[in-house]
Structure formats: C-alpha cells, structure tokens
Amino acid sequence: MRDSCQTCERYEEFPPGHVFDSASGQRRLFYTPIWHSPTPVPTEEMALSVLREAFENAVISHMMSDVPYGVLLSGGLDSSLVASIMSKNSRRKCEHGPASWPQLHSFSTGLKGSPDLKAAKEVASFLGTVHHEYVFTVEEALDALPDVIYHLETFDVTTVRASTPMYLMARRIRASGVKMVLSGEGADEIFGGYLYFHKAPNAEEFHAENCRKISQLHLYDCLRANKAMMAWGVEARVPFLDRKFMEAAMGFNPVQKMCKDSAGQPRTEKWILRKAFDLPSERAYLPQEVLWRQKEQFSDGVGYSWIDSIKAHAEKMITDQQMATAPHRFPVKTPRTKEAYLFRQLFAKHYGENSAAAGCVGWQDSIACSSEVALKWDKAFQGRADASGRAKAQVLPSHMQISWLCARRDIDRHPTFLSPG
Numbered sequence: 311m312r313d314s315c316q317t318c319e320r321y322e323e324f325p326p327g328h329v330f331d332s333a334s335g336q337r338r339l340f341y342t343p344i345w346h347s348p349t350p351v352p353t354e355e356m357a358l359s360v361l362r363e364a365f366e367n368a369v370i371s372h373m374m375s376d377v378p379y380g381v382l383l384s385g386g387l388d389s390s391l392v393a394s395i396m397s398k399n400s401r402r403k404c405e406h407g408p409a410s411w412p413q414l415h416s417f418s419t420g421l422k423g424s425p426d427l428k429a430a431k432e433v434a435s436f437l438g439t440v441h442h443e444y445v446f447t448v449e450e451a452l453d454a455l456p457d458v459i460y461h462l463e464t465f466d467v468t469t470v471r472a473s474t475p476m477y478l479m480a481r482r483i484r485a486s487g488v489k490m491v492l493s494g495e496g497a498d499e500i501f502g503g504y505l506y507f508h509k510a511p512n513a514e515e516f517h518a519e520n521c522r523k524i525s526q527l528h529l530y531d532c533l534r535a536n537k538a539m540m541a542w543g544v545e546a547r548v549p550f551l552d553r554k555f556m557e558a559a560m561g562f563n564p565v566q567k568m569c570k571d572s573a574g575q576p577r578t579e580k581w582i583l584r585k586a587f588d589l590p591s592e593r594a595y596l597p598q599e600v601l602w603r604q605k606e607q608f609s610d611g612v613g614y615s616w617i618d619s620i621k622a623h624a625e626k627m628i629t630d631q632q633m634a635t636a637p638h639r640f641p642v643k644t645p646r647t648k649e650a651y652l653f654r655q656l657f658a659k660h661y662g663e664n665s666a667a668a669g670c671v672g673w674q675d676s677i678a679c680s681s682e683v684a685l686k687w688d689k690a691f692q693g694r695a696d697a698s699g700r701a702k703a704q705v706l707p708s709h710m711q712i713s714w715l716c717a718r719r720d721i722d723r724h725p726t727f728l729s730p731g
Contacts, residue, residue: 319666320666322669322670323670324337325337325528326528327339327340327341327343328340343553343556343557343560344556344557344560344561345520345521345524345525345556345560346521346525347521348514348517348518348520348521348522351513351514351517351563351564352517352560352561352562352563352564353563354561354562354563355562355563355566356558356561356562356563356566356582358582358585358586359586360558361558361559361562361582361583361586362586362587364554364555364558364559365391365395365549365550365555365559365583365586366395367554367555368549368550368552368554368555369392369395369396369399369492369549370395370399371549371552372492372547372548372549372552373396373399373400373492375490377488377489377490378415378487378488378489378490379415379488379489379490379491379492380414380415380416380417380442380483380488380490380491380492381393381396381414381415381416381417381439381491381492381493382416382417382418382476382479382491382492382493382494382546383416383417383418383430383433383434383439383441384418384426384429384430384494385418385425385426385427385428385429385430385431385432385433385600385603386426386429386494386603386605387494387497387503387580387583387584387600387601387603387605388494388495388496388497388498388503388550389493389494390433390494390596390600390601391494391497391583391587391595391596392492392493392494392549392550393414393416393433393434393437393439394437394587394595394596395595396414396492397414397437397438397439398595400413400414413438413439413440414437414439414440415439415440415441415442415486415488416430416433416434416437416439416440416441416442417441417442417444417479417482417483417488417491418430418431418434418441418442418443418444418479419443419444419445419446419475419476419478419479419482419612420445420446420475420612421445421446421447421448421612421615421616422445424612424614426612427443427445429600429603430443431443432597432600433596433597433600436596436597436600442482442483442486444478444479444482446475446478446479448615448616448619450478451474451475451478451616451619452619452620452623454474454477454478455470455474455652455653455656456656456659456660457477457541458470458473458474458477458538459653459656459657459660460660461477461537461538461540461541462533462534462537462538463537463661463667463670463671464529464533464657464671464672465643465645465650465653465654465656465657465668465671465673466529466530466653466671466672466673467647467649467650467653468530468676468679469530469531469533469534469672470653471616471617471620472534473534473537473538475612475616476534476535476538476539477538477541477542480538480539480541480542480544481542483539483542483544484542484543484544488544489543489544489545490544490545490546490547491539491544491545491546491547492546492547492548492549493535493546493547493548494548494550495527495531495532495534495535495548495550495551496524496527496531496532496548496550496551496556497550497580497583498523498531498580498605498679499520499523499524499527499531500520500524500550500556500559500560501520501559501567501579501580501582501583502516502519502520502564502567502568502569502579502580503579503580503605504579504605504678504679504680505579505604505605505678506677506678506679506680506684506687506691507519507568507569507579508569508576508579509684509687509688509691510568510569510684510687511687513563513564513565513568514564515687516564516567516568517564518683519680519681519683519684520560520564520567521560522681522683522684523679523681524556524560526672526681527551529671529672530672530679532548532551533672535548566582567580567581567582569581578602578604579604579605580605584601584602587601588601620649621647621648621649623652624647624648624649624651624652625648627648627652628648628651628652628655632651633648633651636651639663640654640658640663640664640668641664642664642668642669643668643671643673657671677691
C-alpha cells in the first residue's frame with residue numbers, strides 16, 4: 311500500500327467475505343452469514359455436546375497441512391482449547407498423510423515474568439507439547455514499532471500494542487521451521503469474552519455487539535494475527551472463525567452466552583464455551599484453573615510493563631505542543647493521547663500525512679476492545695481516551711472487582727494498573 315499512497319487519488323479496502331463480479335463491475339457478498347444482521351435474535355438452545363463437537367471439527371479441519379505446523383499458546387482459554395484439541399489429534403492422518411510433526415509444537419511470548427509465559431508453560435506441560443518460549447525486551451519491542459505499523463497498515467492503539475510481541479514472535483517461529491500456526495482469535499467476539507460484556511443490558515444488545523465485533527475483526531484482531539505473522543511468512547489460521555462453526559455458534563440463544571444466569575447472578579464470561587469443555591478429569595481438555603481463567607487482553611498478558619513502557623516512550627517522543635496542534639496535522643481520526651500520536655506519526659512516515667490510507671484504518675472510541683456503540687452501556691465507559699483492557703475497575707461489576715484483585719499475584723508490583731490512565 312505504501313507505494314500507491316503517492317500515486318492513487320482514492321482507494322478503499324476490499325471487504326472480507328465478498329467477491330468481485332467482473333461482468334457488472336460490482337462486489338457482492340459471497341454468502342450471507344447468519345451473523346450478518348443482529349436481527350432476529352436466535353432463540354434456539356444449544357446443547358453443550360453439540361458446541362463442543364462443532365469446535366473440535368473446526369480445529370481438526372484447520373490442521374490439514376503439508377508443512378510443519380504449531381499453535382500460538384498464551385495460556386488463556388481460547389488458545390489453550392485450540393492447543394488441547396490439536397494435541398489430541400496431532401497424530402491423526404488426513405487426506406495429505408500424517409501430520410508433519412506428530413508431537414505438537416506450541417509458541418508463546420512475553421516480557422520476563424509475564425502472566426502469559428507462566429500460564430502457557432503450565433498448559434504446555436499439561437498437554438505435553440514441545441513448547442517454545444520467546445522472551446522479548448521492551449527495547450526490542452519499541453525498536454520494532456515502525457516495522458509493525460508498516461506491515462499492519464494501521465495506527466489503532468490496541469492493535470499496535472498487541473501486534474508488536476506477535477511480530478517479534480513470528481520471526482522466531484519461522485526460524486524454527488514452522489510455517490503455519492493455529493490461533494484463538496474470534497472466540498471473544500463470538501461468545502462475548504471481553505470484560506465489558508458484563509455490562510450488556512440484555513440478550514438483544516449482547517447479540518448485536520457480537521455481530522458488530524465479528525464484522526470488525528478484519529480491522530483489528532484478524533489484521534493483527536494475519537499481518538504480524540505473514541510479515542515473516544507464517545500463515546495463521548483461526549478455527550473459531552471457521553464458517554461452519556460460526557453458523558453454529560452464532561445461531562443459538564445469546565442468553566446462554568451472557569455473563570449472568572437465568573436468576574440474574576453473575577458468571578464468568580464465555581461461560582457456555584467453558585462449560586462445554588468442562589469434563590471429568592479422565593476426559594479433561596484443560597486443567598480447571600485454565601478452563602476458568604478470566605480474560606487477559608493479549609497486550610496485557612505479555613507483561614503489564616509493556617503498555618507502561620510504550621506510554622513512557624511516547625511521553626518522551628511527543629511534545630505537548632504537538633498534541634495541542636494534533637487536530638490541524640491530523641484532522642481525520644485525530645489522536646487523543648501521545649501514544650496514539652506516536653503511532654499516527656509513524657504511519658504518516660510510511661503512508662503520507664493525510665493520505666487516503668488513513669481512511670482504511672479501523673478507528674473508534676473503545677474500552678477494553680468494545681465497539682463504540684457499547685460505550686452507551688455504562689456512563690463510566692464514556693469520555694475515555696485509552697482503550698486498554700486494563701481499565702477493569704470501570705468494566706467489571708463492583709461485586710466482582712474484589713475477587714479479581716485478589717486473583718492478581720502481581721498486584722503489589724503494579725498498584726496503579728487499574729487506574730483510568
């Protein structure tokens with residue numbers, strides 16, 4: 311895209327799920343998925359066994375490959391479920407013969423001592439994978455920011471934060487000989503896994519937000535997984551977004567997905583997905599503490615000091631004067647924080663100051679990865695410049711905050727990470 315920015319007057323992104331009809335010169339949806347419209351809201355109940363089988367089939371179908379493959383493993387629910395099913399089926403034969411590596415290889419990344427590294431190691435030990443742990447430094451990550459923004463073609467704050475560790479890890483994965491990995495993207499959008507879903511007022515709003523988030527995946531999480539990996543020639547596959555599985559997962563009553571039960575009592579996000587794989591110990595897919603581990607945003611899980619370090623770096627690089635004149639330099643999608651300004655400035659170096667390229671970048675007010683519409687769910691969500699998932703004091707219901715705080719083992723080392731800033 312960079313070269314064309316200087317020559318094209320206008321261009322736009324070709325939307326996912328579409329085909330181009332050369333006869334009419336028009337684009338159209340390849341098919342109309344069940345989640346394309348939030349109405350009508352599904353009313354059919356989903357059996358746990360049906361959901362479990364549907365996802366197992368999705369993972370197995372995505373394992374078909376002629377090259378060595380692995381799995382991205384953060385230690386959270388989504389990637390751990392993918393890894394578990396892959397591990398159980400890694401010796402299966404498919405149309406193209408046996409798997410390239412009969413023993414599954416897993417990959418994780420983080421700063422030294424990060425939550426994801428610890429959790430991923432525990433899951434890998436439980437599953438018996440050949441585990442590869444890549445520790446990066448803040449300096450390496452900061453140095454990579456210009457390249458990350460170039461490859462991802464975005465200046466969205468949350469996406470750049472999360473993409474940088476993944477970009478660094480992708481280089482190591484390719485060096486190991488692995489050319490394809492499965493990842494857990496999509497589950498949070500389908501099942502309402504982000505913490506702000508606790509504030510969804512009803513099933514209709516919950517389902518509508520699911521549909522909105524899925525329709526935006528190509529601008530955020532899938533953009534990250536695809537381009538951060540492909541920058542180093544590694545293909546990322548996402549079984550949660552398997553077409554058949556999505557038809558099943560978006561086709562049942564959203565009441566079963568909500569963060570409260572029929573009596574109105576709170577329960578963990580993605581409850582139905584967790585419950586579907588909650589089997590007796592002799593048939594267990596994952597340890598209980600992993601299966602019911604609360605959501606950890608990827609950019610947080612790789613190490614809480616990562617986001618703090620980006621902000622500190624941006625504070626040094628961007629002046630107050632630059633922020634004061636930001637609306638003049640960047641009148642479209644104006645950055646509101648120094649970190650956002652830094653990313654926008656790096657983007658401008660690649661793609662022009664106010665080129666049409668900026669129009670293709672996903673950009674909206676958000677909290678903990680919410681859509682802009684979901685900010686209306688709670689007054690505390692509104693007027694915030696930082697979209698970090700660490701704003702959990704505003705996201706979680708008040709009665710859940712104490713138990714969440716008690717679960718954080720590093721709370722004493724990071725006493726301010728719940729602050730709005």
